[in-house]
Amino acid sequence: MEKYYLDINDTKTKKYIQIYTHIKNMIIDGKIKEHEKLPPIRKISEYIGVNNTTIVKVYELLEKEGYVYKIVGSGTFASEIKRYENKKYIDKNIIKFDNGNPSNDMFPIDDFKKAVNMALSNDENTIFEYDEGLGNEKLRESISRYFKSRGMDTEKENIQIISGAQQGIDIVCKGIINYSDIVFVEEPTYTGAIEVFKSRGAKIISIPLLDDGIDIGILKLKLEKIKPKLMYVMPNFQNPTGISYSKYKKEKLLELAEEYDFYILEDDFISDFKFDSDDNKTLKSYDKNNRVIYIKSFSKIFMPGLRIGAINIPKELMKSILWAKYSSDISTPGLIQSSLLCYMENFNWDNHILKIEKIYRQKYEVAKRSINRFLEDKINVRKCSGGINFFCELPRGFKSKEFTEFLYEKGVSVLPGTYFYDNIIDDRFFRINIAKESIENIKKGIEIIGNSLDEFLNIEKENESFMNKNLFY
Amino acid sequence: MEKYYLDINDTKTKKYIQIYTHIKNMIIDGKIKEHEKLPPIRKISEYIGVNNTTIVKVYELLEKEGYVYKIVGSGTFASEIKRYENKKYIDKNIIKFDNGNPSNDMFPIDDFKKAVNMALSNDENTIFEYDEGLGNEKLRESISRYFKSRGMDTEKENIQIISGAQQGIDIVCKGIINYSDIVFVEEPTYTGAIEVFKSRGAKIISIPLLDDGIDIGILKLKLEKIKPKLMYVMPNFQNPTGISYSKYKKEKLLELAEEYDFYILEDDFISDFKFDSDDNKTLKSYDKNNRVIYIKSFSKIFMPGLRIGAINIPKELMKSILWAKYSSDISTPGLIQSSLLCYMENFNWDNHILKIEKIYRQKYEVAKRSINRFLEDKINVRKCSGGINFFCELPRGFKSKEFTEFLYEKGVSVLPGTYFYDNIIDDRFFRINIAKESIENIKKGIEIIGNSLDEFLNIEKENESFMNKNLFY
Numbered sequence: 001m002e003k004y005y006l007d008i009n010d011t012k013t014k015k016y017i018q019i020y021t022h023i024k025n026m027i028i029d030g031k032i033k034e035h036e037k038l039p040p041i042r043k044i045s046e047y048i049g050v051n052n053t054t055i056v057k058v059y060e061l062l063e064k065e066g067y068v069y070k071i072v073g074s075g076t077f078a079s080e081i082k083r084y085e086n087k088k089y090i091d092k093n094i095i096k097f098d099n100g101n102p103s104n105d106m107f108p109i110d111d112f113k114k115a116v117n118m119a120l121s122n123d124e125n126t127i128f129e130y131d132e133g134l135g136n137e138k139l140r141e142s143i144s145r146y147f148k149s150r151g152m153d154t155e156k157e158n159i160q161i162i163s164g165a166q167q168g169i170d171i172v173c174k175g176i177i178n179y180s181d182i183v184f185v186e187e188p189t190y191t192g193a194i195e196v197f198k199s200r201g202a203k204i205i206s207i208p209l210l211d212d213g214i215d216i217g218i219l220k221l222k223l224e225k226i227k228p229k230l231m232y233v234m235p236n237f238q239n240p241t242g243i244s245y246s247k248y249k250k251e252k253l254l255e256l257a258e259e260y261d262f263y264i265l266e267d268d269f270i271s272d273f274k275f276d277s278d279d280n281k282t283l284k285s286y287d288k289n290n291r292v293i294y295i296k297s298f299s300k301i302f303m304p305g306l307r308i309g310a311i312n313i314p315k316e317l318m319k320s321i322l323w324a325k326y327s328s329d330i331s332t333p334g335l336i337q338s339s340l341l342c343y344m345e346n347f348n349w350d351n352h353i354l355k356i357e358k359i360y361r362q363k364y365e366v367a368k369r370s371i372n373r374f375l376e377d378k379i380n381v382r383k384c385s386g387g388i389n390f391f392c393e394l395p396r397g398f399k400s401k402e403f404t405e406f407l408y409e410k411g412v413s414v415l416p417g418t419y420f421y422d423n424i425i426d427d428r429f430f431r432i433n434i435a436k437e438s439i440e441n442i443k444k445g446i447e448i449i450g451n452s453l454d455e456f457l458n459i460e461k462e463n464e465s466f467m468n469k470n471l472f473y
Numbered sequence: 474m475e476k477y478y479l480d481i482n483d484t485k486t487k488k489y490i491q492i493y494t495h496i497k498n499m500i501i502d503g504k505i506k507e508h509e510k511l512p513p514i515r516k517i518s519e520y521i522g523v524n525n526t527t528i529v530k531v532y533e534l535l536e537k538e539g540y541v542y543k544i545v546g547s548g549t550f551a552s553e554i555k556r557y558e559n560k561k562y563i564d565k566n567i568i569k570f571d572n573g574n575p576s577n578d579m580f581p582i583d584d585f586k587k588a589v590n591m592a593l594s595n596d597e598n599t600i601f602e603y604d605e606g607l608g609n610e611k612l613r614e615s616i617s618r619y620f621k622s623r624g625m626d627t628e629k630e631n632i633q634i635i636s637g638a639q640q641g642i643d644i645v646c647k648g649i650i651n652y653s654d655i656v657f658v659e660e661p662t663y664t665g666a667i668e669v670f671k672s673r674g675a676k677i678i679s680i681p682l683l684d685d686g687i688d689i690g691i692l693k694l695k696l697e698k699i700k701p702k703l704m705y706v707m708p709n710f711q712n713p714t715g716i717s718y719s720k721y722k723k724e725k726l727l728e729l730a731e732e733y734d735f736y737i738l739e740d741d742f743i744s745d746f747k748f749d750s751d752d753n754k755t756l757k758s759y760d761k762n763n764r765v766i767y768i769k770s771f772s773k774i775f776m777p778g779l780r781i782g783a784i785n786i787p788k789e790l791m792k793s794i795l796w797a798k799y800s801s802d803i804s805t806p807g808l809i810q811s812s813l814l815c816y817m818e819n820f821n822w823d824n825h826i827l828k829i830e831k832i833y834r835q836k837y838e839v840a841k842r843s844i845n846r847f848l849e850d851k852i853n854v855r856k857c858s859g860g861i862n863f864f865c866e867l868p869r870g871f872k873s874k875e876f877t878e879f880l881y882e883k884g885v886s887v888l889p890g891t892y893f894y895d896n897i898i899d900d901r902f903f904r905i906n907i908a909k910e911s912i913e914n915i916k917k918g919i920e921i922i923g924n925s926l927d928e929f930l931n932i933e934k935e936n937e938s939f940m941n942k943n944l945f946y
Contacts, residue, residue, distance in 0.1 A: 069630070107601050113593045116808070120586045128580050128776040157542065163636060163780075167802040179652045179674050196800050201652050201674065303601040305807040307636075327669050328801065329640040334778040335589070336806050 003031055004044055015050055016057040023058065027067045027078050038068060038076045095445035097432045098413040100239070100300065100388065106356050107303045111347045112339065118346065119338035127334030133322050135161025135310075135332055139341040143296075143310045146349065150272070151285035152294070154312050160325055163332045164307040165267060165297035167325075169193045169232075172265055172293055174324035176317060177202050177229060184222070184231040184262075186214060188391070188420035188429070190239050193232050193267070202229075204422050209238065211383045213245030216252055223260045230263050235283045236271035240420045240431040241391045242384025244277040250286050257291040263314070269297040273357045275364055275386020290314035293321075298340075300388070300435065301356060308336050360388065360435075366442050367434045374450030378457065388435040391417075394428040395457065403456055404430055410452045412445045476504055477517055488523055489530040496531065500540045500551050511541060511549045568918035570905045571886040573712070573773065573861065579829050580776045584820045585812065591819065592811035600807030606795050608634025608783075608805060612814040616769075616783045619822065623745070624758035625767070627785050633798055636805045637780040638740060638770035640798075642666045642705075645738055645766055647797035648790060650675050650702060657695070657704040657735075659687060661864070661893035661902070663712050666705050666740070675702075677895050682711065684856045686718030689725055696733045703736050708756045709744035713893045713904040714864045715857025717750040723759050730764040736787070742770040746830045748837055748859020763787035766794075771813075773861070773908065774829060781809050833861065833908075839915050840907045847923030851930065861908040864890075867901040868930065876929055877903055883925045885918045 006022045008015055026032045038059070039047070045055045059076055062068040068076050119127060134140060140156035147154045162168045169192070177183065179201035185194060187206035194204055205222055208215045213235065233253070235245040245253070257264050266283045274280045284294040294312040298304075313321050325331070343349070364386060371381055371390060380393040394403060400416040407414060417429025432449070434442050479495045481488055499505045511532070512520070518528045532549055535541040541549050592600060607613060613629035620627045635641045642665070650656065652674035658667060660679035667677055678695055681688045686708065706726070708718040718726070730737050739756045747753045757767040767785040771777075786794050798804070816822075837859060844854055844863060853866040867876060873889040880887060890902025905922070907915050 101602055104598055104602070109597050109601065112601075113597070116589060116593060120589060124582050124586070125577055126778075128582065128585075128778040129574055129577070130772075130777045163802045163806075166800065170801050174672060192800065195796075199647060199797075199800065299603075304603045305599075305601040305804075307802055307804065307806045323668075324672075327639065327665065327672065328643050329636045329780055331778075331780065333636075333780040333806060333809050335809065335812075339808075 001039060001043070001047060004039060004047060006048065008048070008050070016054045016061070019048065019050070019054065020058045020061050023062060024065070024067055027062075032078045034078055034080045036078045037074075038078065040075065093411065094408070095412045095441050095448070096436050097434065097445055098415045099436050100433050101304055102300055102356070102435045103359075103438065106359055108343075108347065108352055112303070112343055115343035115346065116335070116339045118342040119335060122342070123334070123338045127338045129334070131331035131334045131337070133326055133331065134159065136334070136337040136341055139337050139344075140310070142341055142344045146344070147284075147294075147296070147310075147312060151281055152312065153285075158312055158315065158318065160311045160313055160318075160321055161332050161337055162295075162309045162311055162325065163329060164299060164304075165269065165295050165309045166192060166196075167307075167328065168295035168297075168309055168311050169265070169267065170196050171321055171324035171328055172230075172295070172311065173197055173200055173202070174328065175321040176263065181230075182226055182228040184219070184228045185422070186233055186238065187422070188240055188417065189232065190234070190267070191419055191422070194422050197230075197232070206422050209241055209243055211243060213243065213249035214253060216249065216256075219253075219256065223256060227260065228262045230265055231257070232265045232267065233283070234267045234269070236268065236277065236280050237275065237384070237387025237389070239269070239387075240389050240415075240417075240433075241382045242387045242389045243382065244280065244385045244387075245283075247279045247281075247286075250279070250281070250283050254283065254286055254289070254291055258289050262291075263317075264292045266292050266294045267297070268295060269300045270360070270387055272301055272353055273360055273386065275361065277385040280386070284312060290316075293317065301353065302340075306336055306340065308332060308340055362439060363434045363437075363442055364388070366439050367432070367446065370443050370446035371432075374447050375453070378450065378453045388433055390432040390434070391420075392430050392432065394430075396426075396428065398428055398457065400427045400430045403452075406456050407449060407452045410448050412448045412452070414449070474512060474516070474520060477512060477520060479521065481521070481523070489527045489534070492521065492523070492527065493531045493534050496535060497538070497540055500535075505551045507551055507553045509551045510547075511551065513548065566884065567881070568885045568914050568921070569909050570907065570918055571888045572909050573906050574777055575773055575829070575908045576832075576911065579832055581816075581820065581825055585776070585816055588816035588819065589808070589812045591815040592808060595815070596807070596811045600811045602807070604804035604807045604810070606799055606804065607632065609807070609810040609814055612810050612817075613783070615814055615817045619817070620757075620767075620769070620783075620785060624754055625785065626758075631785055631788065631791065633784045633786055633791075633794055634805050634810060635768075635782045635784055635798065636802060637772060637777075638742065638768050638782045639665060639669075640780075640801065641768035641770075641782055641784050642738070642740065643669050644794055644797035644801055645703075645768070645784065646670055646673055646675075647801065648794040649736065654703075655699055655701040657692070657701045658895070659706055659711065660895070661713055661890065662705065663707070663740070664892055664895070667895050670703075670705070679895050682714055682716055684716060686716065686722035687726060689722065689729075692726075692729065696729060700733065701735045703738055704730070705738045705740065706756070707740045707742070709741065709750065709753050710748065710857070710860025710862070712742070712860075713862050713888075713890075713902075714855045715860045715862045716855065717753065717858045717860075718756075720752045720754075720759075723752070723754070723756050727756065727759055727762070727764055731762050735764075736790075737765045739765050739767045740770070741768060742773045743833070743860055745774055745826055746833055746859065748834065750858040753859075757785060763789075766790065774826065775813075779809055779813065781805060781813055835912060836907045836910075836915055837861070839912050840905070840919065843916050843919035844905075847920050848926070851923065851926045861906055863905040863907070864893075865903050865905065867903075869899075869901070871901055871930065873900045873903045876925075879929050880922060880925050883921050885921045885925070887922070 008018055041055045045052045069079050070076050140159040144154050144156045144159055173196050177200050181202045183197045183202045184205050186209050207219050268282055271280050271282050284292045297309045382391040404414055404416045414430045414432050417427045481491055514528045518525045542552055543549050613632040617627050617629045617632055646669050650673050654675045656670045656675045657678050659682050680692050741755055744753050744755050757765045770782045855864040877887055877889045888904045890900045
């Protein structure tokens with residue numbers, strides 16, 4: 001009980017907030033253990049010397065914020081808390097480089113609201129019924145025009161509307177991958193895709209990425225021994241490395257797909273913008289033999305919460321992927337499809353793309369300059385040619401998990417490399433994603449990373465030399 | 474070329490419509506084969522003696538309606554057409570008993586529009602971002618209150634928002650079924666579920682349904698030999714039979730799940746209404762041991778096109794199902810979730826449920842009376858206790874596929890039994906679904922079925938006795 005005591009001496013802050021913060025910190029710091037029962041309200045209020053109602057408020061807030069849970073008839077208990085995730089949720093002032101969500105100022109909210117209302121009045125008789133399998137026909141037309149404008153040969157008949165790119169990966173996998181099939185992936189890559197493949201019982205083979213795309217030599221060696229059904233790639237501004245394939249490698253990969261008879265799943269979330277790349281054309285636009293299943297995400301170029309995207313599918317796969325879509329969720333909500341259509345037709349889609357290109361480019365330029373200035377003499381940063389991600393590597397002997405936690409305490413969150421490898425033993429990597437933060441915070445955040453690296457690498461070195469001393473002397 | 478000729482003698486109908494109908498019918502009747510090339514526009518216009526532009530219009534309309542497809546540089550080709558589905562798509566006057574979609578008059582469209590606008594103005598900063606995994610917290614609260622009102626012990630922490638019941642089945646399967654696991658299902662059942670289980674490599678065992686629920690004897694026999702991971706059931710107003718489990722069988726099934734250690738997946742789409750059943754409580758509401766994974770569909774009681782529903786999940790399965798949801802589509806669109814929440818909180822949900830109960834009950838009563846009057850002396854109709862489905866059985870020697878096609882020509886569409894069996898050799902079944910049609914059309918449609926049965930069974934008998942004569946004399 002003693003640990004619950006606190007002296008309420010701060011007159012500016014409300015009492016219940018002071019008590020809430022006190023208990024919250026004890027839970028975060030492990031002073032109250034997971035699933036430990038908290039004292040009854042009456043007892044704790046007497047002990048601290050406040051009203052019952054104050055403690056009621058405190059417990060309610062703790063519960064709301066996820067620090068405790070109640071069992072009716074038994075009492076209140078401390079929740080299981082991942083310290084890291086939990087603080088992230090609470091602390092609004094952290095600079096968030098861990099998250100690929102575009103910032104809200106990039107969402108065309110007012111125009112989209114109008115588009116929703118257009119959809120509601122135009123299509124009220126159809127958008128609330130089950131939709132046809134491939135999705136709204138006019139939306140498919142509109143999207144195929146947009147794909148054509150990016151150099152891809154497509155028709156509305158080859159387009160399947162999906163509830164976001166993640167579903168695209170999932171239904172392609174469902175449609176063509178069977179138990180014990182082989183899937184090749186880039187290394188590092190988006191593990192949200194690897195998990196989908198594995199969940200269907202596929203075997204994963206990772207092929208390293210060089211600075212101009214996949215390592216063709218290793219890919220060929222593997223292909224001579226193993227026949228994949230599918231290869232999953234992000235040829236432009238790859239996640240997490242920011243790397244783009246050279247035109248040569250794009251064409252080479254397509255040749256190999258034809259020679260060794262496999263499909264390529266191209267995951268495109270931001271190829272619309274050229275940034276510094278020589279060639280931001282999609283793999284699909286080079287595809288003469290219908291080897292590419294092309295997923296277009298709208299999450300980074302429009303609004304992720306809409307959960308909408310599109311796949312361009314080779315004709316012979318249409319049926320199995322349509323079935324996979326149907327068995328996954330029947331169709332994407334009519335209201336969402338129709339609203340996106342109204343937006344694309346009535347507001348200027350090209351202008352929207354230009355507008356967000358400008359924002360992304362500014363963020364990218366600022367990040368690149370800051371990385372040059374604050375990071376490059378301290379750690380390796382993968383040479384990327386654009387996009388929203390930068391991939392960093394700590395010197396040998398350092399662990400990214402420890403650094404990311406250290407950095408978090410300094411007010412910046414990044415994702416450790418474990419998120420991007422199928423198997424990783426010695427994780428020294430972390431990803432900086434700049435989509436969400438303001439220009440100002442990007443500068444500030446990268447400077448903090450630089451300073452934290454100085455401190456972290458030195459601390460670690462000191463520990464190391466101390467360890468070494470103890471070991472050898 | 475000759476087959477394209479037609480004498481344009483109807484002065485009331487536009488020329489291009491006459492030519493369109495002519496070519497459309499040739500495609501439907503197989504006179505133009507699938508993937509057969511149609512003549513060039515210039516040739517056919519000369520041949521029939523009309524302007525080029527008329528044929529341009531004809532080809533455009535044929536393409537729009539899905540009868541032909543174009544390949545740029547090659548020409549126009551007849552599409553692959555399932556004759557049955559295709560005609561359904563075209564003919565608006567058909568009475569649709571094949572479709573479980575509620576009729577539009579049951580959708581609270583005006584109030585829901587208001588709810589969408591409330592969501593847009595309240596939550597514009599969050600609904601377009603990625604959502605948290607389980608779904609909107611307030612919506613989960615609201616849904617858990619609704620579940621509690623139906624006698625189920627649940628909390629928002631156990632609820633996962635899903636993009637419709639089909640996704641519910643899919644993610645439960647992903648979360649707990651592995652390659653070569655066993656899944657028990659009712660026979661007949663919704664094959665959209667069976668396909669999901671099979672697609673993950675599960676083995677299906679079908680257990681017959683009696684008029685008061687699953688055949689417990691056969692179930693026990695199977696359980697003594699085979700251990701299922703999951704059993705998929707619809708204990709109230711089952712699809713396609715309309716059967717409800719007795720209270721005894723609900724409790725017995727739960728006992729067996731505990732004894733033989735398997736989970737039950739309860740698919741609930743319309744248990745809210747009692748109709749004629751003794752007990753319309755959900756299996757979940759009897760579940761003391763957390764054996765039931767409960768899927769609530771909003772498609773029949775609200776609006777199917779929203780693609781939203783909820784699962785109540787036993788605590789120990791929360792993590793794996795949350796992962797399955799994430800890997801399927803990350804989250805259900807924030808706009809849809811938030812709009813449903815605004816509807817549930819600001820409009821009277823209970824009143825809405827009462828209103829549509831009244832409509833469903835009228836439809837059900839009318840259908841029951843018409844079935845008694847027009848069908849029951851001719852064929853077997855499963856004894857059901859409510860809901861939207863009636864399951865019928867032709868006499869031995871008759872095939873439902875032939876009857877459903879015959880019936881279609883008379884203006885009524887129903888679903889053949891093949892849609893509801895994992896394996897069926899002698900399909901004599903068909904399902905009448907009354908959700909979509911008006912009271913008037915329900916009466917009319919069932920009368921047509923009765924008359925068609927007279928004709929069909931007699932025709933068939935005549936053929937048979939003719940056959941018999943030829944065989945034996």
